[in-house]
Amino acid sequence: xxxxxxxxxxxxxxxxxxxxxxxxxxxxxxxxxxxxxxxxxxxxxxxxxxxxxxxxxxxxxxxxxxxxxxxxxxxxxxxxxxxxxxxxxxxxxxxxxxxxxxxxxxxxxxxxxxxxxxxxxxxxxxxxxxxxxxxxxxxxxxxxxxxxxxxxxxxxxxxxxxxxxxxxxxxxxxxxxxxxxxxxxxxxxxxxxxxxxxxxxxxxxxxxxxxxxxxxxxxxxxxxxxxxxxxxxxxxxxxxxxxxxxxxxxxxxxxxxxxxxxxxxxxxxxxxxxxxxxxxxxxxxxxxxxxxxxxxxxxxxxxxxxxxxxxxxxxxxxxxxxxxxxxxxxxxxxxxxxxxxxxxxxxxxxxxxxxxxxxxxxxxxxxxxxxxxxxxxxxxxxxxxxxxxxxxxxxxxxxxxxxxxxxxxxxxxxxxxxxxxxxxxx
Amino acid sequence: xxxxxxxxxxxxxxxxxxxxxxxxxxxxxxxxxxxxxxxxxxxxxxxxxxxxxxxxxxxxxxxxxxxxxxxxxxxxxxxxxxxxxxxxxxxxxxxxxxxxxxxxxxxxxxxxxxxxxxxxxxxxxxxxxxxxxxxxxxxxxxxxxxxxxxxxxxxxxxxxxxxxxxxxxxxxxxxxxxxxxxxxxxxxxxxxxxxxxxxxxxxxxxxxxxxxxxxxxxxxxxxxxxxxxxxxxxxxxxxxxxxxxxxxxxxxxxxxxxxxxxxxxxxxxxxxxxxxxxxxxxxxxxxxxxxxxxxxxxxxxxxxxxxxxxxxxxxxxxxxxxxxxxxxx
Numbered sequence: 001x002x003x004x005x006x007x008x009x010x011x012x013x014x015x016x017x018x019x020x021x022x023x024x025x026x027x028x029x030x031x032x033x034x035x036x037x038x039x040x041x042x043x044x045x046x047x048x049x050x051x052x053x054x055x056x057x058x059x060x061x062x063x064x065x066x067x068x069x070x071x072x073x074x075x076x077x078x079x080x081x082x083x084x085x086x087x088x089x090x091x092x093x094x095x096x097x098x099x100x101x102x103x104x105x106x107x108x109x110x111x112x113x114x115x116x117x118x119x120x121x122x123x124x125x126x127x128x129x130x131x132x133x134x135x136x137x138x139x140x141x142x143x144x145x146x147x148x149x150x151x152x153x154x155x156x157x158x159x160x161x162x163x164x165x166x167x168x169x170x171x172x173x174x175x176x177x178x179x180x181x182x183x184x185x186x187x188x189x190x191x192x193x194x195x196x197x198x199x200x201x202x203x204x205x206x207x208x209x210x211x212x213x214x215x216x217x218x219x220x221x222x223x224x225x226x227x228x229x230x231x232x233x234x235x236x237x238x239x240x241x242x243x244x245x246x247x248x249x250x251x252x253x254x255x256x257x258x259x260x261x262x263x264x265x266x267x268x269x270x271x272x273x274x275x276x277x278x279x280x281x282x283x284x285x286x287x288x289x290x291x292x293x294x295x296x297x298x299x300x301x302x303x304x305x306x307x308x309x310x311x312x313x314x315x316x317x318x319x320x321x322x323x324x325x326x327x328x329x330x331x332x333x334x335x336x337x338x339x340x341x342x343x344x345x346x347x348x349x350x351x352x353x354x355x356x357x358x359x360x361x362x363x364x365x366x367x368x369x370x371x372x373x374x375x376x377x378x379x380x381x382x383x384x385x386x387x388x389x390x391x392x393x394x395x396x397x398x399x400x401x402x403x404x405x406x407x408x409x410x411x412x413x414x415x416x417x418x419x420x421x422x423x424x425x426x
Numbered sequence: 427x428x429x430x431x432x433x434x435x436x437x438x439x440x441x442x443x444x445x446x447x448x449x450x451x452x453x454x455x456x457x458x459x460x461x462x463x464x465x466x467x468x469x470x471x472x473x474x475x476x477x478x479x480x481x482x483x484x485x486x487x488x489x490x491x492x493x494x495x496x497x498x499x500x501x502x503x504x505x506x507x508x509x510x511x512x513x514x515x516x517x518x519x520x521x522x523x524x525x526x527x528x529x530x531x532x533x534x535x536x537x538x539x540x541x542x543x544x545x546x547x548x549x550x551x552x553x554x555x556x557x558x559x560x561x562x563x564x565x566x567x568x569x570x571x572x573x574x575x576x577x578x579x580x581x582x583x584x585x586x587x588x589x590x591x592x593x594x595x596x597x598x599x600x601x602x603x604x605x606x607x608x609x610x611x612x613x614x615x616x617x618x619x620x621x622x623x624x625x626x627x628x629x630x631x632x633x634x635x636x637x638x639x640x641x642x643x644x645x646x647x648x649x650x651x652x653x654x655x656x657x658x659x660x661x662x663x664x665x666x667x668x669x670x671x672x673x674x675x676x677x678x679x680x681x682x683x684x685x686x687x688x689x690x691x692x693x694x695x696x697x698x699x700x701x702x703x704x705x706x707x708x709x710x711x712x713x714x715x716x717x718x719x720x721x722x723x724x725x726x727x728x729x730x731x732x733x734x735x736x737x738x739x740x741x742x743x744x745x746x747x748x749x750x751x752x753x754x755x
Contacts, residue, residue, distance in 0.1 A: 020732070021473045029725040096549065096570065259545040259584070260565040265497075268568075362568055 081271045087220035088266040088362070090315055094303055096265040099310035100255040104262035104366060105221070106318040107358055108375040109252045115351055115378045116240035119338075122411035122418070123404075128190050135406045136398055138183035143344070143389045144396045146171040146179070153300050170390075177295040177344045178205075181229050184406065188413040197417040202232040202286035207279035209292075211319035213359040216368060219263070221359055222272055223319040228295035230279050232286035236324070237336035237416045239353055241376050246334065246355050249374040256366045263362040278323040287327065289320040291338040291412055298343030306348065306382050313339045313350040314377060321354035321375075338412050341382070345389075347405050348382035349412060383408075479516045485509065486520055486689065487556070489528045497563065497570055499527035502556075504689075523689025526555040532571040533617065533627045535603035535663050537589030544587040551575055553672065558632030560670040574617055574630055576601050576667035591660060600667035606638065606646040607660025613638045616669045618648060619662040621720045628656065635668040647714060657716040 001007070034044050047053070095101040103109065114120065128134065152168045185203060192198045207230045213221040257264070280287050294312055296304055321335040328335075335354040340347055355373040360366060387400025479485070487502040488510050507520035529552065538544045546564040552572065554561045562575040564585065573585075579601060587603040588596075595610035609615065614635040620626040629636045629650060636656075639647045645657045679685055682692070 024730045026728045026730060027725050028728055031722065031725065096565070257547075259567070260547050260549075261567045263568050264565050265570050266568070 079271055081273055083270055083272065083274065085218075085220055086268045086270050087222050087272050087274065088263050088268055089222045089224065089272055090266055092225050092312060092315075094308050095311045095315075097257060097260065098307035099314060101257065101262055101264070102311035102314040103377065104255045104257050104360065106314055106375060107254050107356060107360060107369050107372065108314060108318070108352070108377045109249060109254055110377045110379065111241070112378070114380050115349055118238065118240045119349075119351065119378075119411050119415050122414045123407050124411075125418075126191055126195070126410065126414065127407075128187060128410075131187075131406065132401070132403050134187055135184070135403075136401055138180065138187065139386060139389055139401070140396060140398055142176050142179035142183055143171060144391065146176065148172065148175060153297075155299060173297045173299055173344070174295075177297075177342070178228065180344050181293050181295065181342070184409060185229070185231070185413075187406075188410060191410060191414070192417060195414075195417055200234045200286075200417065201290065202234075202280075204230045204232060204279050208277050209279065209316065209319045209323070210273070210275060210277035211322045212274055212276055213322075213357070215359050215361045217361045217363060219362050220274070221263070221266075222274065223315055224273075224277075225316050225319060227292040227316055229293035230289060230320075231291040231293070231413075232280060233288045233290035233416055234285050235416060236288045236333065237290065237338070239334050239336055240351060240378065241353055246353075246373060246376070249355065249376065250371055252374055254360075254366050254369065254374060258365055261362045261365055262360055276323055276326060278327060279320075282327045287324075289324060289337050290416065291340060292316050292320060294339065294341040296341070296343050298345060304343075309341045309348050309382060310350070310379055313341050313348065313379065314352065317350065317352035318354070318375070321352055322357055325354055325357060338415065340409065340412065345384050345386060346382040347385055347409070348380065349408060350377065350379040352377050474514075476512070476514060479509075483509065485517050487526070487528075491530065495530060495532065495571065497530070497572060499529055502526060502528050519691045519693050520689060521691045522686060524555075524687050528556060529554050529561055529572050531557075531561055532573060533625050533630070534619075535573070535587045535617070535665060537587050541589050543589070546573075546585050546587075548575075548579060548581055548583045548585065551579065551581060558672050558676070559630065560632075560672055574665075575670040576616070576665060577633075577670045578667070579670060587663070589663075598666040601665070603663050603665045605661050605663055606648070606658055607641065607644070609638050609646075609664070609666070611638055611640055613666060614668055615648065615664040615666055618658065618664040620658065620717045622659060622661055624720050626720070630669060632669055632671045636664075645716075653711050655711070655714040657714050659718070 037044050090105075097104075148171055149169050150172050152170050152172070154165065155168070157165055182203070189198060189201070192201060206226050206228060208224070208226055209230075210222065210224040213223070215221070278287070279289060292313075294309075294316060296309075296312075298304075317337040317339045321337045324335040324337070337352050337354075339350045339352070341350070342348070353376040355375050356369075358369050358372050361368040383402065383405050384400070385402055385405045386398055389398045391397070485505055485507045487504050489500055489502045491500070504521075504523075506522070507515050507517035509516050531554075536544070544566055546566040548562050548564050549570070550563040552561045552563055560575040560579075561572045562579055564571060564573055577600075579585075583601060585601045585603070586599075588608065589605065591605050591607040596604060596608050598604065598609055598613050603617075606615075606618070614637055616629040616635050618628040618636060620628055628648075634651045636648045636650050639649050639655065641647075641660070642657070644660050646660050646662075647655055647657050649655050676688065679688075
């Protein structure tokens with residue numbers, strides 16, 4: 001009979017295929033081949049290198065680029081912000097070692113507990129008419145009486161683990177933070193009008209702050225941050241610490257993190273914008289940064305505690321103060337900046353006096369700035385403005401209002417406004 | 427097919443036929459021809475090669491490590507008892523469980539590049555769901571990494587790594603890393619380097635430790651928790667102390683549901699009579715095992731085919747399917 005494909009498959013085909021399954025895997029063991037050849041006096045060359053052959057990939061390479069990923073495909077040298085030297089960049093993320101690391105980075109020491117006497121003396125000195133009523137109105141309006149109601153970011157209620165988590169609606173945190181801060185500032189401006197200082201202040205929303213530093217061994221540090229609000233003034237703040245206290249700071253030591261470097265866990269990148277950016281230009285009337293307001297989302301930022309808020313305040317104030325110091329020609333009075341870090345409920349005040357722009361080296365740490373002047377920091381723990389502000393049983397409720405907090409904010413606002421705190425510009 | 431490729435395939439075919447013929451002859455003589463590549467083949471129509479479960483292969487999860495070391499927690503791909511290469515189930519009782527993240531623990535404890543001791547500060551003690559030990563976040567300079575924590579480690583401790591072997595053994599401090607040759611006999615150690623320059627380690631599970639027994643020339647004998655003795659080079663680094671236990675501990679399990687959370691699927695529960703192969707055996711411990719050089723990688727295994735066509739452009743894919751439809755392998 002004829003040997004057809006069907007007959008082949010019927011008789012030999014299956015056996016043939018089974019034999020292939022047995023035999024198709026061939027072990028290539030050249031491990032001893034090279035040794036054996038060289039032992040016999042033969043020179044062994046690599047074939048690919050000898051003939052200059054480049055093996056091509058079997059499968060055609062299909063490049064799928066996501067939107068925005070085209071920039072990553074561009075060669076580094078052709079990217080607009082690419083630099084040969086890497087820089088350590090701080091943009092507001094948590095520092096691994098908290099406020100101690102921020103102080104070590106900015107060569108700062110903390111002076112006691114609480115704010116300087118210059119500011120604490122102003123607490124309660126002046127009040128707005130119906131102050132408490134107005135402040136509680138601002139709180140309720142920004143947190144409860146706002147028609148913008150959106151689904152808020154999910155927060156797991158640990159008392160209801162395993163049960164369905166209720167969906168939470170409310171005013172978005174960004175919006176409520178901003179409206180609360182601008183409402184409180186507008187109340188402060190009433191006081192400024194009464195004290196005839198309204199025109200000496202200017203409010204900026206989300207200005208860019210960027211300060212560049214180069215250490216003595218050539219490392220670069222870039223601090224870039226956008227505070228939620230910046231209160232600008234037409235005259236600088238008076239320095240809380242006198243000259244002899246500043247000179248005495250040489251003997252004090254910034255926090256020692258040895259064997260860890262102050263630059264630990266900071267991103268070292270080659271793509272960055274190396275520039276000093278102040279909130280306003282040098283020729284502007286209100287060119288002095290008075291107070292920075294840093295807002296953070298307390299609802300979801302569970303890793304932000306008092307220590308990290310202190311770190312954020314120190315780094316932001318230092319960037320603003322360095323910009324101010326560089327803008328004034330020649331050595332003058334030390335630059336002073338105030339800061340309020342808030343999540344809408346907690347308020348943390350700080351004051352920084354900049355006496356030196358020196359930044360320690362990553363490698364030698366605190367040792368490189370040991371006998372230099374130190375920057376001075378005054379700060380206090382975060383205080384709640386209220387305990388609870390939410391709808392309860394269908395009714396708006398503000399519980400645990402703390403009147404002291406707004407008094408303290410007013411004291412910060414008044415600093416530099418009242419005649420006796422206005423510095424001598426001559 | 428080009429001329430060169432045709433010649434290659436025809437050479438292969440000839441080699442195949444030769445070996446097939448030889449196999450046929452052997453079969454006729456009643457012998458079985460074993461293939462060159464070792465793995466057994468099930469004699470059914472599917473071409474399935476099932477590897478034996480092996481030491482060093484993990485069937486719970488797989489992780490994609492980035493190019494650069496990072497302390498970010500990395501997502502894992504759960505394998506549920508499957509072999510990572512073949513995808514076939516090896517262990518039937520693994521699967522499910524709560525989501526876990528992988529922390530890239532650096533097993534190496536090298537001194538500084540100039541040979542001087544490396545001092546690192548412990549920043550945090552971290553819970554790792556994928557390990558039975560606690561993991562510590564340590565930093566030196568700007569470099570932060572995870573290492574295996576020793577028993578009694580606290581935040582703020584300084585751990586030092588030495589690289590030299592002095593003539594007189596050192597008085598070891600718990601948490602410090604030394605080469606094996608620097609330690610006196612009786613020292614409890616863990617995270618022992620097996621081969622110089624490699625990342626393989628002995629004794630990294632929670633609560634375990636090895637003991638340095640004696641020195642023999644330029645080698646050091648250690649005894650592991652399983653009472654096996656290993657001979658290692660004296661330059662291999664190790665860490666003094668015992669591995670920390672994870673807190674909270676896995677045991678006691680407490681309930682069947684907790685086992686499910688840990689990623690274990692139900693077992694049959696059927697009582698089976700045990701034979702002589704079960705149970706603890708009291709045997710003479712095996713001889714000292716010497717670790718000198720890492721084992722050579724297994725040889726490359728080529729899978730040949732009658733219809734092996736080099737596809738240089740995708741358009742010929744359709745031709746491939748059309749020509750060889752209906753054939754297996």
